[in-house]
Amino acid sequence: MCTLRLECLTLRGGGNVLIPCYPTGVVYDLFECLSGKMQESGVANCPMFFISPVADMSLAYSNILAEWLSSVKQNKVYAPEEPFPHALLVKNNKLKHFKHIYSEGFSTDFQEVINLPLKRKQGQVLIETNVAQKIVPVEVKPGISLSTVTGSLNVKDNIHKIQELSDIKSKPVKYEWGTLNITEFLQKLSQEGITDAKVESLGGNVVVIHLQAEDALIQLEDNSTHVVCNADEKLRTKLRNIVMQCLKEF
Structure with missing residues (x-):
């Protein structure tokens, strides 16, 4: 059980676990014990891969050859219930079996993204x-x-x-942040020769500055700034630079 705990901890950490084992016999009990421990540890969504040239036949015959099973599992063979849980694991796509690592589909399944039910509020x-x-x-x-x-x-x-x-x-x-200081903005406009700016408040923290001689509008909102200047790219660049100068940066 100590080994199973270590395996589940490895899975929770995003790692992989390789378990060398015979393709029959104890491997069925291993599927049962490991799947139960994974369920307890919250990593039940991690699939198990059974890689062996006889993987298909081993899983197929394990549920019908009852003479070598314990008495408890022998009774399950004759009931509508599999003696081992790996049949259900295969059905739910939790146990996948391939003849070898080069089998078609193995690489795709092994590299698939698995969403683990882990909730982390803080990280380092x-x-x-x-x-x-x-x-x-x-x-x-x-x-x-x-x-x-x-x-x-x-x-x-x-x-x-x-x-x-x-x-x-x-x-x-550098990233700019903060609220534009209207007074500072008007002063910088004046320094650039733009002295006829008219400020109008539209409510809701929305301010419109009309540059009459330049026939341009600057609309200031909490999270955005809009400059309308009739495709005058030179004027747009100048106004943008002035706006950026009035903001803080980090």
């Missing part, structure tokens, strides 16, 4: 020292800070680690 990520030293947190709310991280995420044995990128030169990326 290890960050290498070289990466951690480049992190500069910015407080966006009291008690909440944000920072960008550039690195390579390596996941192995359910351990997450962010490592420094090798042989890749990347420019630091």
